[in-house]
Amino acid sequence: MINFVIILFIITLIYLSKVEMVKSYYPLMGLQGLLLFGLALLELHEVDALQLAFILLETLIFKAIFVPLFLLRITRGKIHRHQNSPVKGYYAVFIALVIIVLSFITSHEMHDEFLDVKYFTAATSSILIGLFIAINNRDLVTHLIAYLVIENGIFLLSLALGSELPMFVNAAILLDIFTSVLIMGIFFNKLKDYFQNTDISQLSQLKD
Amino acid sequence: MDILTFIIVTAVLAGVTYFVRIIFLSHALVFLYVALMVILGISLGNKAGESLGEFFFADRLGLIFYVVLVIVSLLSAVHYIKFVHDRRVVPSSVALHNAGTILFTGAIVGVLFTSHFGTLWAFMEATTLGASVLIYHNRNQDSLEATWKYLFVCSIGIAIAFAGILFLGLAAHKVGHIDFTFAAIKTEAPRLNPIWLQACFLLVLTGFSVKMGLVPLFNVDIDAKDASPSQVGASLSSVLMNAGFVAIYRFYDAFSGTTILPWMNRLLMITGLVSLFFAAAYLLKVKNIKRLFAYSSMEHASLVIIAFSCGGVGYFAAVLHLIMHSLAKSSLFFQVSQMHRIYASKMDDGIGSYLRINPLGGLVLLLGFLSIIAMPPSGMLITELMMFQALVAKNFWWLAVLILILVLVIIYGLAVRLLGILFLKKPLAKINTGGASPYESILQLGLILAVFYIGLFRPDFIVRNIELALKALPL
Numbered sequence: 001m002i003n004f005v006i007i008l009f010i011i012t013l014i015y016l017s018k019v020e021m022v023k024s025y026y027p028l029m030g031l032q033g034l035l036l037f038g039l040a041l042l043e044l045h046e047v048d049a050l051q052l053a054f055i056l057l058e059t060l061i062f063k064a065i066f067v068p069l070f071l072l073r074i075t076r077g078k079i080h081r082h083q084n085s086p087v088k089g090y091y092a093v094f095i096a097l098v099i100i101v102l103s104f105i106t107s108h109e110m111h112d113e114f115l116d117v118k119y120f121t122a123a124t125s126s127i128l129i130g131l132f133i134a135i136n137n138r139d140l141v142t143h144l145i146a147y148l149v150i151e152n153g154i155f156l157l158s159l160a161l162g163s164e165l166p167m168f169v170n171a172a173i174l175l176d177i178f179t180s181v182l183i184m185g186i187f188f189n190k191l192k193d194y195f196q197n198t199d200i201s202q203l204s205q206l207k208d
Numbered sequence: 209m210d211i212l213t214f215i216i217v218t219a220v221l222a223g224v225t226y227f228v229r230i231i232f233l234s235h236a237l238v239f240l241y242v243a244l245m246v247i248l249g250i251s252l253g254n255k256a257g258e259s260l261g262e263f264f265f266a267d268r269l270g271l272i273f274y275v276v277l278v279i280v281s282l283l284s285a286v287h288y289i290k291f292v293h294d295r296r297v298v299p300s301s302v303a304l305h306n307a308g309t310i311l312f313t314g315a316i317v318g319v320l321f322t323s324h325f326g327t328l329w330a331f332m333e334a335t336t337l338g339a340s341v342l343i344y345h346n347r348n349q350d351s352l353e354a355t356w357k358y359l360f361v362c363s364i365g366i367a368i369a370f371a372g373i374l375f376l377g378l379a380a381h382k383v384g385h386i387d388f389t390f391a392a393i394k395t396e397a398p399r400l401n402p403i404w405l406q407a408c409f410l411l412v413l414t415g416f417s418v419k420m421g422l423v424p425l426f427n428v429d430i431d432a433k434d435a436s437p438s439q440v441g442a443s444l445s446s447v448l449m450n451a452g453f454v455a456i457y458r459f460y461d462a463f464s465g466t467t468i469l470p471w472m473n474r475l476l477m478i479t480g481l482v483s484l485f486f487a488a489a490y491l492l493k494v495k496n497i498k499r500l501f502a503y504s505s506m507e508h509a510s511l512v513i514i515a516f517s518c519g520g521v522g523y524f525a526a527v528l529h530l531i532m533h534s535l536a537k538s539s540l541f542f543q544v545s546q547m548h549r550i551y552a553s554k555m556d557d558g559i560g561s562y563l564r565i566n567p568l569g570g571l572v573l574l575l576g577f578l579s580i581i582a583m584p585p586s587g588m589l590i591t592e593l594m595m596f597q598a599l600v601a602k603n604f605w606w607l608a609v610l611i612l613i614l615v616l617v618i619i620y621g622l623a624v625r626l627l628g629i630l631f632l633k634k635p636l637a638k639i640n641t642g643g644a645s646p647y648e649s650i651l652q653l654g655l656i657l658a659v660f661y662i663g664l665f666r667p668d669f670i671v672r673n674i675e676l677a678l679k680a681l682p683l
Contacts, residue, residue: 112401114381127371134364143360150367154374161377179337180363187344187356194352203353206431208494 002042006122009035009156010100013122013129016149017096018089022075025145026068032152033064036159043159058155058174067148067181074185074192075141085137095132100125119160126153138199140188147184151177211264211321214248218314226307229299231292234306238285241310245278245317252321257676262389263324268677269457270320272527272670273450276534277320280446281313283651284439287542290645291437294549297345305345312338312443319451325373325388325458329366332419332455335448336362342443343436354428354435361428362418369415372408372459379404393462402468409472412459413479419452421445421502421509422483430490433502438545441498445505445541446534453512453530460516464682473517480514481611488614491621495556497547500625501540504580507618508533508588514611515595522598523678529591531670532659536579536588539655542648543572547629549643556625560634565641568649570630575656577626581619587663 012032019025037059044051087095100121107120130150134143195202218241225237252274255266288309292302315338318331336359344355376393379400380386386396397405418425433441460472487507494500508529516526544554546569551559563570582588592615599608628634662670 110403112378112404114378127367131364140356147360147363147367150364154367154370157371157374158377161374161381177333180333180359183337183340184356184359184363187340187352187359191352191356194349203356205349205353206357206434208490208496208499 002039003118005035005038005042006118009039009122010125013100013126013149014093014096016145017092017129017133020088022141025141026072029071029145029148030064030068032149033059033062033067036063036152036155039156040159054174062174062178063148063152063155070181070185071141071144074189085139087136092132092136096125096129099128099132103128114161116160119156123153123157123160126150126156128153138201140191140199144181144184144188148181209244209248209251211248211252211260211317214244215314215318217244218310218317222307222310222314225310226303229303231299231302234299234302235285235289235292238288238306238309239282241313242278242282242285245274245281245313248317249274249278259323260321263327264321265323267321267323268673269454269527272531272673272677273447273454274317274320276450276531277313277316277447279655280443280534280538281309283538283542283655284309284443286651287439287442287545287648288437290648291439291545294643301345301347304341308338308341312342313447314338316447316451320454323389323391325376325390325393328455328458329370329373332369332416332451333363333366335419335451336366339432339440339444339448342440343432345437345440346435350435354431357428358432361425365415365418365425367415369412372411372415375404375408375411379408390458390462394465397463397466400466402466405463405466405468406471409459409463409468410475413456413475416452416455417479420449420456420513421452421506422479422513423486426483426486426506430499430502430506433505433541434496434498438498438541438543438548441502441544442538442541445502446538449505449509450530450534453509453526457516461680464680469682473519476513476517477607480510480512480517481607483513484510484611484614488617488621491618494621495625497554497556497559497625497629498541498544500556500622501537501544504618504622505533505537507615508537508580511592511595511611511615515591515598518595518598518602518604519682520598520601521594523681524674525591525594525598527674527678528662528670529588529595532579532587532591532662535655536576536586536659539572539652540576540580542652543569543576546643546645546648547573549645550640552638552640556629557634559629560632561630563630565639566644566649568646568653569644572649572652572656573626574630575653575660577622577630579656579659581622585660585664587659587661587666590663590666 009032012028016028040055040059103124104121107117127150130146130153133149134146221237221241225234228234228237252266252271256268256271257266259265312335315331315334319328322328322331340355340359343358344351382401383396383399386392414424417423418429421429433444463472483506487503487510491503494503512526512529515522515529547559548554550566553559562573579586579588582592596608
């Protein structure tokens with residue numbers, strides 16, 4: 001079951017790398033949140049009530065419900081297709097596949113008994129594909145998506161490593177990420193209102 | 209007052225300040241916060257070196273930079289009053305700025321005194337959020353652009369740093385259950401897989417480079433200092449840079465007893481050298497005075513990292529240099545605000561004869577210039593000499609020569625711009641001599657003179673505290 005969920009997560013990454021219609025991002029981000037929730041439940045066997053509530057809050061409510069709805073709200077259905085990117089369509093898929101294969105080979109070659117190859121592959125793929133999306137797109141909404149994909153990869157990595165951070169620290173981290181998404185959303189709106197579109201080429205006023 | 213109470217008070221006070229729309233009261237709340245910082249400082253000073261519960265400790269290095277934070281915060285608050293008055297800033301912007309100031313300062317306090325890698329990360333992310341609010345203050349195209357870039361790149365950088373902390377968790381699996389406190393990691397580090405420790409340090413250095421103004425993520429830091437009000441630029445160039453250094457230092461210290469120490473030193477040296485090269489290259493072409501000072505901060509951050517990578521006397525030089533740089537650079541950024549009031553420009557071709565038009569302000573600029581280029585009697589001359597001493601002690605002769613050349617290029621770049629501003633007559637569009645503010649300049653002069661005093665006399669309490677703070681590091 002875990003393998004199936006991880007494969008589904010990786011498929012969402014491949015799809016994210018080639019998305020051109022902005023509205024396609026929202027269900028994909030929601031699906032990623034759901035998959036992460038499923039993985040957390042399957043992986044954490046000895047989970048107590050407080051921890052379960054925390055995971056529920058972080059994945060199901062924040063990642064699967066809040067984030068897609070928030071993105072939908074800030075774009076208000078007005079942005080349909082993001083700006084031209086240098087690598088498009090199946091070329092983007094090819095690059096995503098190369099990232100996934102390289103992540104797998106690297107994870108496999110680590111030969112660390114405490115390293116779960118499948119988790120590590122998915123996590124590093126998510127972080128790298130997030131960076132690829134950020135670099136490859138000239139659109140603000142896609143940059144926000146890229147940040148969230150990277151955060152999902154980090155969450156997966158923390159799950160893979162079974163990190164034993166105390167609840168206080170986990171709560172602080174969630175609060176920080178929540179606030180940063182919120183503030184980015186606010187600034188996204190301001191930029192959109194100011195420039196009348198969301199192309200980052202508008203953001204080139206500051207230079208030496 | 210204990211630190212956890214202070215953090216809670218920070219959050220509450222920031223919230224209250226946001227809703228206070230009476231400008232006088234809003235400023236008063238910031239001064240109240242600075243007063244609370246002083247009380248906390250006295251309390252922590254009495255417990256220097258002791259643990260303060262599960263997540264905090266009264267670390268001596270933290271205390272040193274805390275004193276700098278209190279000074280810079282107080283002066284920033286004073287300068288902001290004048291800024292608000294002159295620019296006729298609306299109450300809602302003042303409220304947001306002051307709330308952001310409290311949040312930002314509180315986050316830095318957390319970074320300085322936390323004893324846990326997880327909370328260190330959380331406080332660093334909180335500095336990003338606080339700084340974003342401050343950078344956005346002017347609400348124009350530049351500030352909007354700078355804020356978005358800063359928020360986005362910092363968030364990515366901090367996420368990368370978090371991946372580094374997770375790699376540390378992976379390494380820690382080998383010894384079973386381990387908490388993420390600095391002390392626990394330092395004790396167990398020699399038994400951990402060095403590959404993961406290297407990966408952790410690399411990612412953390414990359415992620416936190418944006419806070420210290422080093423490669424690879426330095427660009428957004430420069431833009432932020434340019435587009436924000438000068439007192440915000442002062443904070444970013446001083447206290448935030450110190451916080452970035454402390455964050456990197458925590459990991460360095462924790463891993464310093466392992467076999468990766470020489471590798472960490474090499475990595476820091478390369479980071480410092482590449483940063484210094486970029487600072488020199490950009491400084492030659494930049495015409496905007498705020499960007500000029502921002503690149504100068506990058507130069508000093510590079511020198512600090514290079515000194516630190518040499519070990520020995522370099523450790524001491526790095527910390528002392530950061531203290532003096534914080535005072536000198538914040539003073540210069542504060543002065544830029546005054547120049548902008550007089551000339552309504554921050555480009556060097558629109559500013560001239562500054563020493564004649566505003567003698568006291570010109571004196572601040574002149575002495576500040578001498579400070580940052582490490583000319584006598586600047587205390588930074590001493591620390592830069594210590595850095596070269598550390599390089600020579602390591603037999604890095606060719607690196608010392610290379611660094612010297614790059615520093616000379618930077619001095620040339622700064623001299624051409626700043627001496628021109630001070631002494632050359634230029635065709636000036638309009639001058640508002642009423643923009644000069646003697647009381648502000650006197651405060652700034654005090655900071656510069658402190659740099660001279662520290663360099664000339666090396667006060668015993670500063671030297672002793674730095675030595676005590678760094679005693680855990682290998683020679």
